[in-house]
Amino acid sequence: xGIVMKLVNWWLLxxxxxxxxxxxxxxxxxxxxxxxxNISFPPKDxxxxxxxxxVSQLLLGPIGKLMSYTISYIAPLVGNVxxxxxxxxxxxxxxxxxxxxxxxxxxxxAPFNDIExxxxxxxxxxxxxxxxxxxxxx
Amino acid sequence: xxxxxxxxxxxxxxxxxxxxxxQEMGRSAVKEAIKDANIDNKEIQSCYIGTAGGAGVxxxxxxxxxxxxxxxxRVENACNSGSNAIRLAWMEIxxxxxxxxxxxxxxxxxxxxxxxxxxGQNRIVLEIKAVRYFSQIMNFGxxxxxxxxxxxxxxxxxxxxxxxxxxxxxxxxxxxxAVGNTDAEYQKSMTIDEVLKxxxxxxxxxxxxxxxxxxxxxxxxxxxxxxxxxxxxxxxxIKASTMTSSYITDYxxxxxxxxxxxxxxxxxxxxGIEAKDFYKNGFAEIHDCFxxxxxxxxxxxxxxxxxxxxxMLNDGVTEMDGDLPINPxxxxxxxxxxxxxxxxRQVTEVIYQMRKDKKVAKRQVPDDNLNIALxxxxxxxxxxxxxxxxxxxxxxxxxxx
Numbered sequence: 001x002g003i004v005m006k007l008v009n010w011w012l013l014x015x016x017x018x019x020x021x022x023x024x025x026x027x028x029x030x031x032x033x034x035x036x037x038n039i040s041f042p043p044k045d046x047x048x049x050x051x052x053x054x055v056s057q058l059l060l061g062p063i064g065k066l067m068s069y070t071i072s073y074i075a076p077l078v079g080n081v082x083x084x085x086x087x088x089x090x091x092x093x094x095x096x097x098x099x100x101x102x103x104x105x106x107x108x109x110a111p112f113n114d115i116e117x118x119x120x121x122x123x124x125x126x127x128x129x130x131x132x133x134x135x136x137x138x
Numbered sequence: 139x140x141x142x143x144x145x146x147x148x149x150x151x152x153x154x155x156x157x158x159x160x161q162e163m164g165r166s167a168v169k170e171a172i173k174d175a176n177i178d179n180k181e182i183q184s185c186y187i188g189t190a191g192g193a194g195v196x197x198x199x200x201x202x203x204x205x206x207x208x209x210x211x212r213v214e215n216a217c218n219s220g221s222n223a224i225r226l227a228w229m230e231i232x233x234x235x236x237x238x239x240x241x242x243x244x245x246x247x248x249x250x251x252x253x254x255x256x257x258g259q260n261r262i263v264l265e266i267k268a269v270r271y272f273s274q275i276m277n278f279g280x281x282x283x284x285x286x287x288x289x290x291x292x293x294x295x296x297x298x299x300x301x302x303x304x305x306x307x308x309x310x311x312x313x314x315x316a317v318g319n320t321d322a323e324y325q326k327s328m329t330i331d332e333v334l335k336x337x338x339x340x341x342x343x344x345x346x347x348x349x350x351x352x353x354x355x356x357x358x359x360x361x362x363x364x365x366x367x368x369x370x371x372x373x374x375x376i377k378a379s380t381m382t383s384s385y386i387t388d389y390x391x392x393x394x395x396x397x398x399x400x401x402x403x404x405x406x407x408x409x410g411i412e413a414k415d416f417y418k419n420g421f422a423e424i425h426d427c428f429x430x431x432x433x434x435x436x437x438x439x440x441x442x443x444x445x446x447x448x449x450m451l452n453d454g455v456t457e458m459d460g461d462l463p464i465n466p467x468x469x470x471x472x473x474x475x476x477x478x479x480x481x482x483r484q485v486t487e488v489i490y491q492m493r494k495d496k497k498v499a500k501r502q503v504p505d506d507n508l509n510i511a512l513x514x515x516x517x518x519x520x521x522x523x524x525x526x527x528x529x530x531x532x533x534x535x536x537x538x539x
Contacts, residue, residue: 069289070285
């Protein structure tokens with residue numbers, strides 16, 4: 001990775017982490033609207049759906065369900081991601097049955113046979129892009 | 139509101155035109171549309187140009203066509219730009235502000251990155267924006283449009299048992315319709331095997347299951363009722379124009395539903411029809427940007443139950459001789475997808491089909507299916523979806539069998 005991209009990544013992470021704390025350990029840092037019960041991610045001081053400011057912190061995960069996935073053969077310019085890489089949508093539930101769907105990288109090795117839709121995934125600690133691994137994988 | 143009709147159409151063939159300027163492609167389409175509408179340049183009162191990346195090209199095209207001086211509005215809404223331009227022109231006439239309005243859709247994409255086309259920003263800027271706002275689910279960064287539809291395809295396969303062959307069959311149908319369409323980028327038929335063996339882009343989508351980035355232009359002349367009746371016997375009356383916007387994260391929670399359900403029901407209500415009325419009465423040009431998207435649109439537009447899209451396709455309902463021919467032109471998968479031009483090209487297809495123009499002789503929709511038509515485009519302008527639908531009728535008051 002060139003020096004320019006390293007600087008870009010450093011600058012991104014610095015600004016990004018200052019603005020949003022996405023995770024606490026292996027849990028997603030979400031907000032729950034106390035008026036409409038909608039879950040929003042990343043955290044903010046209002047509800048995405050009803051615009052209410054009556055929100056509270058909600059930590060979800062680390063176990064979720066993989067809703068879908070695909071594989072990319074083109075790397076993003078930012079973030080040190082090597083091709084080919086699988087990514088997917090994971091669903092994290094709260095106790096009320098509410099949920100949030102988020103996109104993230106899947107920690108797996110080619111040919112990615114361990115990835116299966118509707119199976120449990122485990123949220124991993126990550127900084128820029130969210131990262132999951134299939135539950136049961138070491 | 140006043141009645142509005144689509145009267146004249148012109149298309150500059152979609153494909154690779156790296157040696158051509160915007161104004162050359164645009165002029166060709168506009169001149170053809172003006173001639174087709176049987177009007178003089180000076181009668182055009184206003185112009186809307188749908189283009190995602192062509193900043194300032196409207197003026198160049200109008201100058202080349204001798205139209206400088208009329209109001210000119212550029213419309214940018216990614217893949218939906220052309221359809222939005224049609225909608226604004228329709229509104230201007232319906233509200234009584236103008237009687238004859240020109241709509242141009244144009245894009246040059248072969249030599250440009252998607253970032254440049256999508257709102258004039260380069261890719262690195264878009265990716266930085268994505269990460270800073272945790273919009274990893276956007277055009278660039280982790281996932282592009284192909285990735286999003288690949289996720290939708292895998293989910294549809296898991297939930298409804300859709301097969302790779304079902305997806306490939308969309309491309310086979312598209313290519314079959316496009317044979318002989320000289321405005322299409324791809325005009326050769328393909329087999330299911332060829333589709334599945336093509337280069338893999340994002341599993342399960344192979345290259346030919348993704349619409350090509352193309353260069354191209356299309357133009358349409360819209361008129362008020364009085365003027366349309368003066369200039370043609372075969373107008374395509376616009377009976378509904380609807381649009382919606384949404385944020386892309388809304389659709390992560392249901393990957394197999396695009397933002398088309400609400401907007402299509404609004405359109406049906408506006409036109410005074412139901413989804414089922416299209417069977418044996420109509421045809422449609424829909425936004426088949428990827429093979430899976432055509433199947434999802436069958437379901438979201440209300441033409442079949444959720445999960446029944448592949449069955450509708452496999453039963454031949456959407457073939458040219460089926461009850462509801464879909465994408466007689468070959469759609470985006472075969473014609474190509476110059477973002478701003480697509481929505482306008484779809485309307486040119488409706489005009490040609492409804493009047494049984496010799497240009498579509500090889501792909502003419504059966505007479506029974508020419509009573510009504512629907513055009514549908516869906517854009518993904520970086521962080522959200524925007525969807526536009528127009529419904530057309532051959533008669534001023536919709537007549538159904």
